[in-house]
Amino acid sequence: MAKDVIIALDFPSAEETLAFLDKFAAEERKPFVKVGMELFYAAGADIVREIKRRGHKIFLDLKLHDIPNTVGRSMAVLSALDVDMCNLHAGGGTAMMKAAIQGLTRADGSRPLLIAVTQLTSTSEEVMHNELWIDRPLDETVMHYASLAAESGLDGVVCSPLEAGKVHSVCGEGFLTVTPGIRFDDASKGDQVRVTTPARARELGSDYIVVGRPVTAAQDPVAAYRRCIADFCAQ
Ligand code: C5P
Numbered sequence: 001m002a003k004d005v006i007i008a009l010d011f012p013s014a015e016e017t018l019a020f021l022d023k024f025a026a027e028e029r030k031p032f033v034k035v036g037m038e039l040f041y042a043a044g045a046d047i048v049r050e051i052k053r054r055g056h057k058i059f060l061d062l063k064l065h066d067i068p069n070t071v072g073r074s075m076a077v078l079s080a081l082d083v084d085m086c087n088l089h090a091g092g093g094t095a096m097m098k099a100a101i102q103g104l105t106r107a108d109g110s111r112p113l114l115i116a117v118t119q120l121t122s123t124s125e126e127v128m129h130n131e132l133w134i135d136r137p138l139d140e141t142v143m144h145y146a147s148l149a150a151e152s153g154l155d156g157v158v159c160s161p162l163e164a165g166k167v168h169s170v171c172g173e174g175f176l177t178v179t180p181g182i183r184f185d186d187a188s189k190g191d192q193v194r195v196t197t198p199a200r201a202r203e204l205g206s207d208y209i210v211v212g213r214p215v216t217a218a219q220d221p222v223a224a225y226r227r228c229i230a231d232f233c234a235q
Contacts, residue, residue, distance in 0.1 A: 003202065005228040006059050008034045008180070008212035014043040014050070021054060023221055031225055032057040032084070034210055048081045057084040059178075059210075063117055065089035068099035075103035075114075083112050085178075087158065090116040090145035097152035115178050116149035116157045118142040139163075143170050150175050160194060161201040161209070168205055180210040184227070187214055198231035206232075 011017045017039060024031055033056050035048060040062060051058055060083040064071050071088060078086050088100055097116065104111040118141070119128065125138040134141055146157045146167050156176025159167055164177040183195040190213055201209050209232055211225075218224035 003206070003233050004032050004057075004208050005198070005225065005232055006032045006034050006178070006208050006210045007215050007225065008036065008061075008210055009039055009051075010036060010212050010216065011039055012042055013039075014047045017043070017047060018050065020216060020221065021051065021056070024225070027222065029229070030055040030057075032059065032208075034059040034061050036061040037063070045081055048083060052082055059083070059085035059087075059115075060112075061087055063087055063089055064100065065092045066096070068092075068096045071096050072099035072103035075100045079104045079106055079112055085113040085115060087115045087117055090118050090149045090157070094148055094152045097149060097154055101153045113155040113176065115176065116145065116154050118145035118149075118157055118159065121160070121181075139166075143167070146171050146175075156207065158210075161196040161204045161206045162194060164201075164205040164207075176207045177205065178208045178210060179206040180212070182209045182211045182214065182228075184214055184224075198228045199234075202232050202234070 009017050011020065033051060035058055039047060048058060060078055064074060065088060075086065086104065088097065100114060104114060119138060128134045128138055143166065147170060149157055150171040156178060157167060158178045160181055161179040164179060167175065167177050179201055181192050181195050182198055182201060183189055185197050189195050198209055211228055215221050215224045
């Protein structure tokens with residue numbers, strides 16, 4: 001599986017998003033981009049269609065979590081938008097994950113990649129124990145959810161690059177690790193706590209890195225993106 005860099009388009013409107021993407025108009029390699037809840041709720045399916053029309057691959061990061069029937073039917077709608085990657089919460093259970101795969105699968109048998117969120121990185125072990133009443137250690141819970149995702153036929157999980165090796169050893173080398181929390185070593189961390197450089201993420205075995213502000217807030221976003229590609233995708 002080829003490694004790639006996914007730029008998180010964390011913008012509040014279609015206008016800002018398209019103005020940002022205009023900077024890449026002359027690039028031969030159209031960046032793989034992530035559309036999250038903020039942009040999707042603001043600009044809807046039209047922004048997805050426009051970004052696809054411009055030749056980008058899209059990770060639609062909407063983190064579905066509902067009863068299996070609703071998730072399956074909703075995934076069918078997202079699949080029809082011709083996105084390349086979708087996600088859901090593994091906490092919805094294996095019936096929901098299997099329904100999602102069914103819903104995503106198009107008439108010709110193709111489908112977007114489907115990636116699971118295990119425990120959100122904002123959930124501490126303390127919150128997991130005291131609020132969610134899950135008594136197991138956090139890292140065991142993450143690996144258990146990853147295994148359930150793999151058994152349900154999903155393609156991978158969102159995780160830290162620091163967890164990529166363990167996910168691969170538990171779920172198989174071909175099970176994808178999509179990893180945010182990326183920073184250049186000469187930049188500030190912002191609100192991310194545990195960060196990894198693109199080069200280190202490659203060494204740790206990440207399959208895709210998700211990079212937001214180091215590219216979107218850079219003085220020269222195209223140069224920052226090229227630096228990510230050079231450091232992460234280098235052989
Ligand atoms: O700007 P930054 O590089 O921190 O953006 C990272 C992107 O990855 C954001 O869209 C954020 O929501 C997403 N993400 C994350 N940590 C997770 C899951 C998703 O940072 N555990």
